Structure formats: structure tokens, C-alpha cells
Amino acid sequence: IMPVVNKTAHEFDKPRLEALLNRRFFYAPAFEIYGGVAGLYDYGPPGSSLQANIIAEWRKHFIIEDHMLELDTTIMTPAPVFETSGHVARFADWMVKDIKTGDVLRADHLVANVLEARLAGDKEARGLAAAPPTEDKKRKKKNVKTTVVKLEDDVVKEYEIILAQLDNYTGTQIGELCRKHNLRNPDTDNEVSEPQLFNLMFASSIGPTGQHPGFLRPETAQGHFLNFSRLLEFNNGRVPFASAQIGRSFRNEISPRAGLLRVREFTMAEIEHYVDPEDKNHERFDEFRNVQLVLLDRHVQEAGGNKTKIMTVGEAVENGTIANETLGYFLARISQFLLKIGINPERLRFRQHMANEMAHYATDCWDAEIHNSTGWTECVGCADRAAYDLTVHSNKTGQPLVVRQALKDPIITEKEIPEWNKKVLGKTYKQDAGIIQKEVELMDQEQLTKLKGELAQGKTAITVSGGATFELTPEVLTIDRKTLKQSVREFTPNVIEPSFGIGRILYTLLEHSYWCREDDVERGVLSLPPLVAPTKVLVVPISARDEFNPLVKEVSSKLRKAGVFSRVDDSNTSIGKRYARNDELGTPYGITIDFASVQNRTMTLRERDTTQxxxxxxxxxxxxVTELVDGGIDWDEACKRLPAYDGVQAV
Amino acid sequence: IMPVVNKTAHEFDKPRLEALLNRRFFYAPAFEIYGGVAGLYDYGPPGSSLQANIIAEWRKHFIIEDHMLELDTTIMTPAPVFETSGHVARFADWMVKDIKTGDVLRADHLVANVLEARLAGDKEARGLAAAPPTEDKKRKKKNVKTTVVKLEDDVVKEYEIILAQLDNYTGTQIGELCRKHNLRNPDTDNEVSEPQLFNLMFASSIGPTGQHPGFLRPETAQGHFLNFSRLLEFNNGRVPFASAQIGRSFRNEISPRAGLLRVREFTMAEIEHYVDPEDKNHERFDEFRNVQLVLLDRHVQEAGGNKTKIMTVGEAVENGTIANETLGYFLARISQFLLKIGINPERLRFRQHMANEMAHYATDCWDAEIHNSTGWTECVGCADRAAYDLTVHSNKTGQPLVVRQALKDPIITEKEIPEWNKKVLGKTYKQDAGIIQKEVELMDQEQLTKLKGELAQGKTAITVSGGATFELTPEVLTIDRKTLKQSVREFTPNVIEPSFGIGRILYTLLEHSYWCREDDVERGVLSLPPLVAPTKVLVVPISARDEFNPLVKEVSSKLRKAGVFSRVDDSNTSIGKRYARNDELGTPYGITIDFASVQNRTMTLRERDTTQxxxxxxxxxxxxVTELVDGGIDWDEACKRLPAYDGVQAV
Incomplete structure (x- = not known):
């Protein structure tokens, strides 16, 4: 009985979607009436609700389900923290300036854009169709005008090698490339300056004296690590456990361009899972062993390919594609989360980082990439950061950031232990006592055994590092074999970090949800799942007359009690227009209240996609409708319970 | 049957509460292992949950209940926005520097602290007990050592006048006071510098060129105002309506000191309610007319008093204490919200701002003040900002930020309207045509009537501003009486703004919830209402043995399905210790699972405050327990349904 809805009658039209999102105020450029600022966006009512619903589900799916410890740490961060973490030195991009206009460009983007345009021009000159741009390119491309010029064969080869190695070049090398190959700002054809490193953190200053530089965090992770000891104590000293945080982060991008996909201020949701480095198995792995993933591993990429493989998490961990159970567990859970909120499974893959591509701290890393109109986009990173962060902060601050674990079977060792008679030591050697003591303490077991033997003979002599020699007797030093019991193991846990860019997920979800009615391309629909849709049910009185008020109030109040978020639309337009507006807002269900409703207490229920x-x-x-929204039943089942309606007010 | 629990057996002990909050990681100084930064705090797991629960209830109580339009706008803001809003010029405090150490002090705090200490010393010298510090003082006071020195009577008088007028002084005047009265840094006894204005916004720079200064927002409000036109359109062009936003804001306080009450980064929840300036009645006012409020109005304060009055919102609006229904509506709703989450009604009052105290934009303002160990603290502000913000942004950007309202009864007016024969005008007067036309257009109705009469005579002459005179004939100009119909009214709405400091509310709630068991001051309890308690139910298996696992899982899963957030505590300590820990965490109910539970499927239910x-x-x-947590029944009712238990594992 469910009619087939043709959602692909019209090709995806990005400007049309963007117009819809702007018209319905999902989001808009921030400070628009002041001319706007690149890379800053405000979310309007439907965008805020969609975001809040995605976050609420994230909290349920990850934090509550796995009893994670939630945190809310500050954005403003004193500079020493990011000096230690490596961000001050390394969280930067190379930029060049147009020497005449001063316009700033990302250096690697410039090289890629210009060389790719030249290669495309060469292909055309050779009578070959220019290949469509590979959608796997992560770089956002500007449209550089192609000039049809044939290149020498060895120049083509050279360009191709440069492009393949682009991520490996230093700033100096990029500067040389620009001069050697005459790479200019494509907008103005002017030369560009030497590349300079530009740190992507927003800088500020804390307090009134100007003496305390600070940065806005570019990720929430450091806030977790600095609280590790408190978190561990809260968890009664046991690992594994995870902390989680949802919050704002900032990156001062050189030239943000791709809407919500590359912005300067964004909401992240991050998990730091602390695990014994010697045991990265996961307690709940078996529950998710059979989850299927689409994987693009590093070997395939390093061989120049991009062919994905489908396998279960269980298989992938067994055959070593995924390094350990904990990483596998999170990849499976990430996949389930994304599908639950409405991401198209055919446009989701997990791509492993290549060796030269990984962040300085990571030992293995997989990105959940979601396909959209700009290509495959990293939306979730899942990295094994090993012990990097806890170690550097501990070294810098002198605070131990370790787990102390009681050993079930204590480790028993026997050792020769030197023992001094402190009184005799001081009296005999005076100011040299310290040097002598230190010399003996630096000895290994073999040396101590030898010394013990010599002392057993009555006396011996040692030469200290300064060159002086001193006599030692059993009166001042005895060496005894002792049994030592180590009952506590101390270790720095490793950290596995799933890190979600909420804005990127939200935008790709909007692309995946968008289609136009077969009979009218102007009528857009966002097929958001009820779980995340901003409004679940629209209540539509056929007119704004007073006689509908009691029933409208009754229905709204009953829906509220059932936990279903609804809105009343009694605006002064036709029912058809009100439903069309709510199709654009992604509202899955509509209840129409008409004159018959008031008389007979009957109402009609409309489904968004089919308009049934x-x-x-x-x-x-x-x-x-409550069961539909809660996911207990689907529309087919609803149709079995409620008869069809074809009254005059159908739209 | 409910035993009386004595919660006031021990006097409130702030250090004891702070130790508890620190030990249980409600919150802690941020970057503690780096030595910390004043005014920055991280929330740990229970603090994050408590905050999330307060925010969830806020969203339900305000946004959902009143169909407000939620927003999520950026924190990073380009400087021109705050230049227009007045924050660059006025969002500042006067500071002075210790001329030797460079320590920075807030100028008004310095004056208050030193003069109050001198007055206290004088009182002591006169043999009078120094009055306890008035708890109404909003300034955070440092403990300045009192020296017992008697002052001249007229000096005492002068000091008292200075203190009363402190908020009115300019920086220069404060500098003069410091010199005249030899006011020095009480920590060092050094002189202080001339007062300088210190802007409290954190500054940064947007983009790689350094040419776009930006600030971190000190409130979320501007993000609402700049989106006004989109919001109005989303609301189908109708007022009143409200936008709402929950988010982080920043203030670079000169010397933050009072824990969570004065911090540099904090979460706010703000509502901007847009209303017709000619009709500030509220649709739902009658529902809340009888809500009682404790009010401290401006007249009482201006007369030097602080005696509050209890009245209903209805009375207060009728007798003019509260300016209008919309302000009254929000004060009632704010009060209900605060009581619902657990604020003690006896420690809540609404204080009206005095004329000289209001922010530059406000026309009326009431603060919800909550009493805590530092005195009465502003936790919610509720200001009528009039049309200030929309007007200044509109003037600056040239974008109309107005409501256009169709008039039911159009306004009909008759007017003399000049009409030109453009062809003749140009041919006759050439380059002077423009000046002549402008001269006529500037005429008022009286002048036009006169001109009309003269033209009816055949011709006339006018003198333009340059002094030249031109002849006019009916051929080039006719003046006719026309009927004009104005069917649209255009106006800038007024804004009523309830603004909540979530951290301040959270901290005072913790103070109000805290008490110690009568028989043991070491056993602290946080009597948080189930609505906001971080965990609702603790599930406690009597030991960590495997045989309890199935039942523990069953109970956890049933609670999850019932929507009740629970945690299992199977840690390796006694049941008594586990419950004591959870009393400190504010967990209202506990379920104990013991050997009898496994055998008979019975469990015990513990109530936190009574330990019954x-x-x-x-x-x-x-x-x-589900009904208890949802608020459907109270503990007395629960006791009627479940028999008492006094088994051996009782704690």
C-alpha cells in the first residue's frame, strides 16, 4: 500500500538546496547585516533544533550507553598548554601573499590549483577530454580557468609527481616550486610571496596585565587530558573508561570557503577512551563483531588505489586491517550512530590514514568519510593517540598522569641492596660522603655482587667519578640480598579518540535528506528521520477561527505529555502552502484539524514523503503518531491501523 | 511516617562544601596541573550532568512551553558589531595598578575596601561594635585589615557619602579620591596609578591578515538582534515572539575571585522577547497573575532601605511596581523555574535597578537575586531594553529592523500633492530644474495651499535657497488634493530580555542543597531535586559477584526503558560507603540488590535524605522509583505502596 516515492526524479541541485536552507533559516552567514565574516555561521530555529537533536542522540548513543564521564571544560586556554601539546609549533598551515594585493592564499592549495589547471589544459590540447576532477581530493578547489596549452611530456610527469607529494613539502620547498614553475595567484596573475607559517589558533590575552597569552582551543581534547587524574579517581582508579565532551572549538582558517564544511567556529563532540596499552580489547566487542563496514585501508591508498572493501568489524580486527578491538568497537558504533540519524549508508566509508598523513601524535587513525557534493569529507576522526598527550603534559608539569593497578600476582624479585651506616659514613668521609654513596647507588647488580664479595674479605676501595679513591669497610657499608615484592603496576594509558565535527555531519545529512517532488522541482523535501527532525508533528487547524482552539490545545497538550515535540501552524495561508513549508523544514508528520474534527473528534494524519x-x-x-515518532512502528504499520483519507482538504 | 530530618544541625560551612565539590569533581580550577588560571573552571561529571539537567529543564520551561525560536550564533564577533552596540566604549571597568608591584586592582573595589576598613576601625575606636558587613553589598570584598583609628566626624560623613555614590564616579574622580584620601593597595601599602579604563571583552583577530579585529561576545544578545529580520520572517512577520539561546560568553574580569560567581567564561541562557512598544500586555499573563513574588523596588532602595514586599504579579503590575505585563510574566516564570530546580524560596527576591544603576540601554530592569554565603547575588537579569539595540544596528547598517503590520483600519489622510510635467520642467529650467523641484517638495501643507491658490491665478514665482527667483505656471506644476490610505504600520519592536547566568544558579543551588547528617558532620548530603540530580537512581549490588550480574542488567535496562537515568556502583567498598558517596553526589534514590533479591526477586529502595x-x-x-523521579508521587506516597525494610544491609 505504500506508494513508491521517486526521490531521484531531479538531479541534486546544490544552489536550490542552499536557497531552501537559507529561506527556512537552517543557518545563515553570521553578521550578515554587517557584510558577514567568512567561516562564521549562525544556526536559526530549525538548524538549532536539528543540531540539538543530533547532540541529544549522540549523548544517548555514546555517553549514557557506555557510562562515559562527561566534562565541560573551558575554551580559553593559557598558552603553555598548547606549547606542550605541540599546537603552538605545529598546528599551522603555509600561506603566501599576493605581492600586489596582499590577498592571502593557502600555499598548498595554490600549487594544486595551478598545476591541475595546467594539466587539464594540456589534456585538452592533446585532444583528450580533461578527466573529471577526482572526487577523492580532500583539498577544496577554486575554479581556476584552464588555458589550452600543450606541455612537454617530462613537464607533465614532473607536475604529477609534485601533486602526489604535495603533503610532504616544507614551506621553503613550496616557495621554490612557485619560483621554478612560475606559480601565480590565479585571481590576479600576480606573483606570490615566500610561504610563511600561519598558526590556526585564535590568540588572545587573559587578565588585565597582558602578560598571560591564551588561545581558543582548536579541539576539546586537552581539557580531557589535563583532568585525567580527577577522572581516574572518579572512576575508582580503574581503566578502561572514557571521558566525553560536547563543545565549541575554533580554527582561524586561512580561507574558509565551503559553507559549513570548513568554518572558523564549530561544535565538536569528542571521546577520549583510556585503555591499558597492553590490552586494547574491548568488553563489548562481541556485541558488535558482525557490524559491516566499508573500509579503505592504507595499503590500497599507498598503492594509488581507492577501492573499498566491505567486511565485518570482527574480520577486520582478526586480519589486522583495524589495529585493535577498541578501535574496531568505536568504528562500529560510529557507523551505527551515523546511520541512525539518517546518513545514507552508500555514502559512508572509513578511510585509514597513510603513514605520512597522520597527526604527529597518532599511531593509527581512521576517518569516517561521508560523501557529499564536494566529494568525500572527513566528518569523524578515530585516532589511537597512544600515550602521547598524557606523557607530554606529565613531563612538563611533573604531575604523574598514570594508572596504578594492583597486581593479582605480585612480581617477586631478589636484589642486592646496599645499606649504609649513616653515622659512620658522615664521620669517616665528611664532605665526600655524598659522592661515595652516589657512586655505589649507580652500580648494577653485577658490580654490587662483586663489591659484596670484596667487603666479605674485610675491606675494599672504590674510585669515584672525580678520580679520588676511598676505602670501604663492612662497618660503613653492608650489602644484602633481599626479596622485593612489586604489587602495583604503574602505566600511562593509551588514548583512543573518536572526534566528531557536528556541523559537517549536519550539513551532509541535509544533503542526503534533500529531494524535490517528481511533479514539481520547486517543492523541496527534507526527509529527516523523526529522531532528529526539528519538529516531529505539525498541527494544522484548517483556519485560525476560535472554534478550533480547544481541540488544537487538547492535541498539543496530549502530544506534549506523550513526549512528542509539535508545533501549531495557524498562519494565514492555505493548508497546501503550510505543508509545503514544513516539507522543507523536514517535519515528518502533520495532523489536520477541520470542521469535521470539531464535530466528530476525528483527525487526519499526513506522512511527509508520500503525502498520504x-x-x-x-x-x-x-x-x-507517538509510536511513529518513537520508532516503534513504520508508516506501513500505521496504514494498517488507520484507514485512508481522501477528503477535500487533502494536499 | 516520614521522619523529620534535621538539616540544620550543623551551621553552613563553606570550606566543607567546597571540599566536597572538589572531591566529587563537580567542578575544579581549569588547568590546575599548570597552576590554574583565575576565573576559569572545568565541570567534572556530576557538575556537567547537573548543568545539562538545568539547561534541559530551562529549554522545556521556556523555549518549548512558549514556542520560542532557538538560535545558536557564533561567539567570535567582528569589532564593528560591538562598536555599534556600545560595548567597545562602555563595557569596561576602571582599574589601578600598584606603582611598585604592578598588581592590578579594580578601582571601585579598592576605594570601597579601604574606606570600609577605615570606618570599621573608627567604629571600634569609638567603642561600637563594627556593624556586620551589609549583605546587600554587591561588590565582592577582600578582607582588608582593620586598624583601630578614630576618625573626625566630618571625615566619617565624607566617607559614607563617597561609598553611597561610588557607582557614579568617573575614573578621574576615583583618581582624585585616591590622592586626596591616600588610598593605597591594602596588600602592599603602595600607592596606585591613575585609573585606566579596561575593556572586559577578550580581543582577538579574525583571518590571516590581522586586519579584522574581533571580540569574544560578553553576552549572546547581539547574535539575536542581528538575526532579527530572519526571525521575524520565520515567525510569519508577527510579534510578539521570542528568540532564545544557550551558549558560552566571556568576560575578562580584572580580578575574578568568588569561585563560580565571577568567572571569565560562562554559560548563559538568554531570551529576547520582541514586543509592540504600544502594547506590552502578555497573552498568558492571566495564567500567572497569582504567582507571588518577593520584591525590592527602586523607591525603597532610593530611600536607603532594603525591605522587601510580597505581592502577586497581578497586583504588582496593577499598582505600577512592575512596569508592564510582559515583564511581570517573565518574573513569574523565572521564579517558578528557579523554585522547580530547587532554589530555596526564602532566599530568592527580585530587586529593581535604581535609575542610575541601569545599563545604558535599559528602561526598566529587575534582577532575580539569590542569597548565598557571599550575600545576595544577581543570577537572572530581566531588562526592558526598549528599542535600543535594533535601532543602533539598523542605523549603522542601513538595514531596516522593523515590524510591518497591516492595519485593520487604514489611516485615511487628505493632502495637497505637487505634480510636475517633467518634460516642460526640464525644457524650461534646464540645470535649475532640480533646485526648483526640491524647493517645492520641502514645502509644508500650508505653503502648498498658498502656492496652489497662486497657480490658480495663472502664474506665480518662487525664490530658491540660492536666492534666484523663478516663474511657475500651471503648465509645469499642478497641485491637487488627494486622499492617502496608510494600510501598514511600521515600528521597531521593544525587547524584553531575561538573561540567566547558569553557573551562578548552579552554585547557589549547590549551597541551598547542602547539609550534614545530624550525627556526623563529615557525612555531607546534597538534597538536589530528582529533576536536576546528576544521577536519579544508584543501583548497588551487595558485592561484585557474577551471580548478581543478570539482575543488575535487568534492573538497569528496565530503568533505561522507563527513562530513568541510573548508575551501577559495584566498586569494592562497603554499601554504606557507596551510599555516603552518592549522598554527596546528590543521588536521590538507591536500589540495593542482595542475595535475597536474586532468590526472591525483591529489592530495597532507599531515600537519600531520610535514609529510609x-x-x-x-x-x-x-x-x-519511576514515579518518584517523574514527580508523580512523593516519598510519603511511596511508603504507602512499599513496606518498610530493616534488613541487615541497611545503612
Whole structure:
């Protein structure tokens, strides 16, 4: 009975989607009436709700389900923290300036854009169709005008090698490339300056004296690590456990361009899972062993390919594609989360970082990449950061950031231990006592055994590092074999970090949800799942007359009690227009209240994608729509419970 | 049957509460292992949950209940926005520097602290007990050592006048006071510098060129105002409506000191309610007319008093104490919200700002003040900002930020309207045509009537501003009486702004919830209401043995399905210690699972404040605790449903 809805009658039209999102205020450029600022966006009512619903589900799916310890740490961070973490030195991009206009360009983007345009021009000159741009390119490309010029064969070869190695070049090398190959700002054809490193953190100053530089965090992770000892104590000293945080982060991008995909201020959701480096198995792995993933591993990429493999997490961990169970567990859980909120499974893959591509701290890393109109986009990173962060902060501050674990079977060792008679030591050697003591303490077991033997003979002599020699007797020093019991193991845990860019997920979800009615390309629909849709049910009185008020209030209040978020639309336009507006807002269900409703206490229920309408009593319809929203039943099942309706007010 | 619990057996002990909050990681100084930064705090797991629960209830109570339009705008803001809003010029405090150490002090705090210490010393010298510091003082006071020195009577008088007028002084005047009265840094006894204005916004720079200064927002409000036109359109062009936003804001306080009450980074929840300036009545006012409020109005304060009055919102609006229904509506709703989350009604009052105290934009303002160990603290502000913000942004950007409202009864006016024959005008007067036309257009109705009469005579002459005179004939100019119909009214709405400091509310709630067991001051309890408690139910298996696992899982899963957030504590300590820990965490209910539970499927239910235990079957206990947490029943009712339990594991 469910009619087939053709959602692909019209090709995806990005400007049309963007117009819809702007018109319905999902999001808009921030400070628009002041001319806007690149890379800053405000979320309007439907965008805020969609974001809040994605975050609420994230909290349920990850934090509550796995009893993670939630944190809320500050954005403003004193500079020493990011000096230690490596961000001050390394969280930077190379930029060049147009020598005449002063316009700033990302150096690697410039090289890529110009060389790719030249290669495309060469292909055309050779009578070959220019290959469509590979969608795997992570770089955002500007449209550089192609000039049809044939290149020498060895120049083509050279350009191709440069492009393949682009991520490996230093700033100096990029500067040389620009001069050697005459790479200019494509917008103005002017030369560019020497590359300079530009740190992507926003800088500020804390307090009134100007003496305390600070940065806005570019990720929430450091806030977790600095609180590790408190978190561990909260968890009664046991690992594994995870902390989680949802919050704002900032990156001062050189030239943000791709809408919500590359912005300067964004909401992240990050998990830091602390695990014994010697045991990265996961307690719940078996529950998720059979989850299937689409994987693009590093070997395939290093061989120049991009062919994905489908396998279960269980297989991937067994055959070593995924390094350990904990990483595998999170990849499976990330996949389930993304599909649950409405990401198209055919446009989701997990790509492993290549060796030269990984962040300085990571030992293995997989990105959940979601395909959209700009290509495959990293939306979730899942890295094994090993012990890097805890170690550097501990070294810098002198605070131990370690787990102390009682050993079930204590480790028993026997050792020769030197023992001094402190009184005799001081009296005999005076100011040299310290040097002598230190010399003996530096001895290994073999040397101590030898010394013990010599002392057993009555006396011996040692030469200290300064060159002086001193006599030692059993009166001042005895060496005894002792049994030592080590009952506590101390270690720095490794950290596995799933890190979500909420804005990127939200935008790709909007692309995946968008389609236009087969019979009218102007009528857009966002097929958001009820779980994340900003409004679940629209209540539509056929007119704004007073006589509808009691029933509208009753329905709204019953929906509220059932936990279903609804909105009333009693605006002064036709029912058709009100539903069309709410199709654009992604509202999955609509309840129409007409004159018959007031008389007979019946209402119709409309489904967004099919526009089908069914009819039932007030309480029946509320019962069915509550189950639909909670995911207990689907529309097919709803149609079995409620008869079809084809009244005049159908739209 | 409910035993009386004595919560006031021990006097409130702030260091003891702070130790508890630190030990249980409600919050802690941020970057503690780096030595910390004043005014920055991280929330740990219970603090994050408490905050998330307060925010969730806020969203329900305000946004959902009143269909407000939620926003999520950026923190990073380009400088021109705050230049227009007045923050660059006025969002500042006067500071002075210790001329030797360079230590920075807030100028008004310095004056207050030193003069108050001298007055206290004088009182002591006169044999009078120094009055306890007035708890109404909003300034955070440092403990300045009192020296017992008697002052001249007229000096005492002068000091008292200075203190009363402190908020009115300019920086220069404060500098003069410091010199005249020899006011020095009380920590060092050094002189201080001339007062300088210190802007409290954190400054940064947007983009790689350094040409775009930006600030971190000190409030979320501007993000609402700049989106006004989009919001209005989203609301189908109608007012009143409200936007709402929950988010981080920043203030670079000169010397933050009072824990969570004065911090540099904090979460706010702000509502901007847009209303017709000619009609500030509120649709739902009658529902809340009888809510009682404790009010401290401006007249009482201006007369030097601080005696509050209790009245209903309805009375207060009728007798003009509260300016209008919309302000009254919000004060009632704010009060209900605060009481719902657990604020003590006896420690809540609404204080009206005095005329000289209001922010530059406000026309009326009430603060919800909550009493805590530092005195009465502003936790919610509720200001009528009039049309200030929308007007200044509109003037600056040239974008209309107005409501256009169709008039039911159009306004009909008759007017003399000049009409030109453009062809003749140009041919006759050439380059002077423009000046002549402008001269006529500037005429008022009286002048036009006169001109009309003259033209009716055949011709006339006018003198333009340059002094030249031109002849006019009916051929080039006719003046006719026309009927004009104005069917649209355009106005800038007024804004009523309830603004919540979530951290301040959270901290005072913790103070109000804290008490110690009568028989043991070491056993602290946080009596947080279930609505906001971080964990609702603690599940406690009597030991970590495997045989308890199935039942623990069953109970956890049933609670999850019932929507009740629970945690299992199977740590390796006694049940008593586990409950004591959770009393400190504010967990209202506990379920104990023991050997009898496994055998008979019975469990005990413990109430936090009374420590009473009741017993019932697994499903009975889950049913009762679900209703307790949802607020459907109270503990007395629960005791009627479940028999008492006094088994051996009682704590």
C-alpha cells in the first residue's frame, strides 16, 4: 500500500538546496547585516533544533550507553598548554601573499590549483577530454580557468609527481616550486610571496596585565587530558573508561570557503577512551563483531588505489586491517550512530590514514568519510593517540598522569641492596660522603655482587667519578640480598579518540535528506528521520477561527505529555502552502484539524514523503503518531491501523 | 511516617562544601596541573550532568512551553558589531595598578575596601561594635585589615557619602579620591596609578591578515538582534515572539575571585522577547497573575532601605511596581523555574535597578537575586531594553529592523500633492530644474495651499535657497488634493530580555542543597531535586559477584526503558560507603540488590535524605522509583505502596 516515492526524479541541485536552507533559516552567514565574516555561521530555529537533536542522540548513543564521564571544560586556554601539546609549533598551515594585493592564499592549495589547471589544459590540447576532477581530493578547489596549452611530456610527469607529494613539502620547498614553475595567484596573475607559517589558533590575552597569552582551543581534547587524574579517581582508579565532551572549538582558517564544511567556529563532540596499552580489547566487542563496514585501508591508498572493501568489524580486527578491538568497537558504533540519524549508508566509508598523513601524535587513525557534493569529507576522526598527550603534559608539569593497578600476582624479585651506616659514613668521609654513596647507588647488580664479595674479605676501595679513591669497610657499608615484592603496576594509558565535527555531519545529512517532488522541482523535501527532525508533528487547524482552539490545545497538550515535540501552524495561508513549508523544514508528520474534527473528534494524519493521509479518532491518531515518532512502528504499520483519507482538504 | 530530618544541625560551612565539590569533581580550577588560571573552571561529571539537567529543564520551561525560536550564533564577533552596540566604549571597568608591584586592582573595589576598613576601625575606636558587613553589598570584598583609628566626624560623613555614590564616579574622580584620601593597595601599602579604563571583552583577530579585529561576545544578545529580520520572517512577520539561546560568553574580569560567581567564561541562557512598544500586555499573563513574588523596588532602595514586599504579579503590575505585563510574566516564570530546580524560596527576591544603576540601554530592569554565603547575588537579569539595540544596528547598517503590520483600519489622510510635467520642467529650467523641484517638495501643507491658490491665478514665482527667483505656471506644476490610505504600520519592536547566568544558579543551588547528617558532620548530603540530580537512581549490588550480574542488567535496562537515568556502583567498598558517596553526589534514590533479591526477586529502595529503606518486588520498586523521579508521587506516597525494610544491609 505504500506508494513508491521517486526521490531521484531531479538531479541534486546544490544552489536550490542552499536557497531552501537559507529561506527556512537552517543557518545563515553570521553578521550578515554587517557584510558577514567568512567561516562564521549562525544556526536559526530549525538548524538549532536539528543540531540539538543530533547532540541529544549522540549523548544517548555514546555517553549514557557506555557510562562515559562527561566534562565541560573551558575554551580559553593559557598558552603553555598548547606549547606542550605541540599546537603552538605545529598546528599551522603555509600561506603566501599576493605581492600586489596582499590577498592571502593557502600555499598548498595554490600549487594544486595551478598545476591541475595546467594539466587539464594540456589534456585538452592533446585532444583528450580533461578527466573529471577526482572526487577523492580532500583539498577544496577554486575554479581556476584552464588555458589550452600543450606541455612537454617530462613537464607533465614532473607536475604529477609534485601533486602526489604535495603533503610532504616544507614551506621553503613550496616557495621554490612557485619560483621554478612560475606559480601565480590565479585571481590576479600576480606573483606570490615566500610561504610563511600561519598558526590556526585564535590568540588572545587573559587578565588585565597582558602578560598571560591564551588561545581558543582548536579541539576539546586537552581539557580531557589535563583532568585525567580527577577522572581516574572518579572512576575508582580503574581503566578502561572514557571521558566525553560536547563543545565549541575554533580554527582561524586561512580561507574558509565551503559553507559549513570548513568554518572558523564549530561544535565538536569528542571521546577520549583510556585503555591499558597492553590490552586494547574491548568488553563489548562481541556485541558488535558482525557490524559491516566499508573500509579503505592504507595499503590500497599507498598503492594509488581507492577501492573499498566491505567486511565485518570482527574480520577486520582478526586480519589486522583495524589495529585493535577498541578501535574496531568505536568504528562500529560510529557507523551505527551515523546511520541512525539518517546518513545514507552508500555514502559512508572509513578511510585509514597513510603513514605520512597522520597527526604527529597518532599511531593509527581512521576517518569516517561521508560523501557529499564536494566529494568525500572527513566528518569523524578515530585516532589511537597512544600515550602521547598524557606523557607530554606529565613531563612538563611533573604531575604523574598514570594508572596504578594492583597486581593479582605480585612480581617477586631478589636484589642486592646496599645499606649504609649513616653515622659512620658522615664521620669517616665528611664532605665526600655524598659522592661515595652516589657512586655505589649507580652500580648494577653485577658490580654490587662483586663489591659484596670484596667487603666479605674485610675491606675494599672504590674510585669515584672525580678520580679520588676511598676505602670501604663492612662497618660503613653492608650489602644484602633481599626479596622485593612489586604489587602495583604503574602505566600511562593509551588514548583512543573518536572526534566528531557536528556541523559537517549536519550539513551532509541535509544533503542526503534533500529531494524535490517528481511533479514539481520547486517543492523541496527534507526527509529527516523523526529522531532528529526539528519538529516531529505539525498541527494544522484548517483556519485560525476560535472554534478550533480547544481541540488544537487538547492535541498539543496530549502530544506534549506523550513526549512528542509539535508545533501549531495557524498562519494565514492555505493548508497546501503550510505543508509545503514544513516539507522543507523536514517535519515528518502533520495532523489536520477541520470542521469535521470539531464535530466528530476525528483527525487526519499526513506522512511527509508520500503525502498520504489517514484518518482516525483524536486519541487513535495521537497514539499512532507517538509510536511513529518513537520508532516503534513504520508508516506501513500505521496504514494498517488507520484507514485512508481522501477528503477535500487533502494536499 | 516520614521522619523529620534535621538539616540544620550543623551551621553552613563553606570550606566543607567546597571540599566536597572538589572531591566529587563537580567542578575544579581549569588547568590546575599548570597552576590554574583565575576565573576559569572545568565541570567534572556530576557538575556537567547537573548543568545539562538545568539547561534541559530551562529549554522545556521556556523555549518549548512558549514556542520560542532557538538560535545558536557564533561567539567570535567582528569589532564593528560591538562598536555599534556600545560595548567597545562602555563595557569596561576602571582599574589601578600598584606603582611598585604592578598588581592590578579594580578601582571601585579598592576605594570601597579601604574606606570600609577605615570606618570599621573608627567604629571600634569609638567603642561600637563594627556593624556586620551589609549583605546587600554587591561588590565582592577582600578582607582588608582593620586598624583601630578614630576618625573626625566630618571625615566619617565624607566617607559614607563617597561609598553611597561610588557607582557614579568617573575614573578621574576615583583618581582624585585616591590622592586626596591616600588610598593605597591594602596588600602592599603602595600607592596606585591613575585609573585606566579596561575593556572586559577578550580581543582577538579574525583571518590571516590581522586586519579584522574581533571580540569574544560578553553576552549572546547581539547574535539575536542581528538575526532579527530572519526571525521575524520565520515567525510569519508577527510579534510578539521570542528568540532564545544557550551558549558560552566571556568576560575578562580584572580580578575574578568568588569561585563560580565571577568567572571569565560562562554559560548563559538568554531570551529576547520582541514586543509592540504600544502594547506590552502578555497573552498568558492571566495564567500567572497569582504567582507571588518577593520584591525590592527602586523607591525603597532610593530611600536607603532594603525591605522587601510580597505581592502577586497581578497586583504588582496593577499598582505600577512592575512596569508592564510582559515583564511581570517573565518574573513569574523565572521564579517558578528557579523554585522547580530547587532554589530555596526564602532566599530568592527580585530587586529593581535604581535609575542610575541601569545599563545604558535599559528602561526598566529587575534582577532575580539569590542569597548565598557571599550575600545576595544577581543570577537572572530581566531588562526592558526598549528599542535600543535594533535601532543602533539598523542605523549603522542601513538595514531596516522593523515590524510591518497591516492595519485593520487604514489611516485615511487628505493632502495637497505637487505634480510636475517633467518634460516642460526640464525644457524650461534646464540645470535649475532640480533646485526648483526640491524647493517645492520641502514645502509644508500650508505653503502648498498658498502656492496652489497662486497657480490658480495663472502664474506665480518662487525664490530658491540660492536666492534666484523663478516663474511657475500651471503648465509645469499642478497641485491637487488627494486622499492617502496608510494600510501598514511600521515600528521597531521593544525587547524584553531575561538573561540567566547558569553557573551562578548552579552554585547557589549547590549551597541551598547542602547539609550534614545530624550525627556526623563529615557525612555531607546534597538534597538536589530528582529533576536536576546528576544521577536519579544508584543501583548497588551487595558485592561484585557474577551471580548478581543478570539482575543488575535487568534492573538497569528496565530503568533505561522507563527513562530513568541510573548508575551501577559495584566498586569494592562497603554499601554504606557507596551510599555516603552518592549522598554527596546528590543521588536521590538507591536500589540495593542482595542475595535475597536474586532468590526472591525483591529489592530495597532507599531515600537519600531520610535514609529510609522500603522493600518490594523488582517491578514494584522500578514502578515506584519511576514515579518518584517523574514527580508523580512523593516519598510519603511511596511508603504507602512499599513496606518498610530493616534488613541487615541497611545503612
Amino acid at each position: 493521509q489517514r484518518i482516525g479518532s483524536v486519541d487513535e491518531v495521537i497514539g499512532v | 529503606q522500603r522493600i518490594g518486588s523488582v517491578d514494584e520498586v522500578i514502578g515506584v
